[in-house]
Amino acid sequence: MEEKLAPFNGRPHWAKVNTIPPATLQRLYPKMPDYKALLTQYDPQGKFRNQFLNTNLFGA
Numbered sequence: 001m002e003e004k005l006a007p008f009n010g011r012p013h014w015a016k017v018n019t020i021p022p023a024t025l026q027r028l029y030p031k032m033p034d035y036k037a038l039l040t041q042y043d044p045q046g047k048f049r050n051q052f053l054n055t056n057l058f059g060a
Helices: 002-008 022-027 032-042 051-056
Strands: none
Touching: 022 051
């Protein structure tokens, strides 16, 4: 399904499993840098992060 929707720049639902590479996923969200900055500001130790966020947003 992701392949079929790719030409339309479809964004996956955060709660759904997807196979979009992290770099591509981040490009789909224009305000991603702002979101990451807020996460870093309000949760500097990453206490409320999960594996999805670590992998797809922070590359851990």
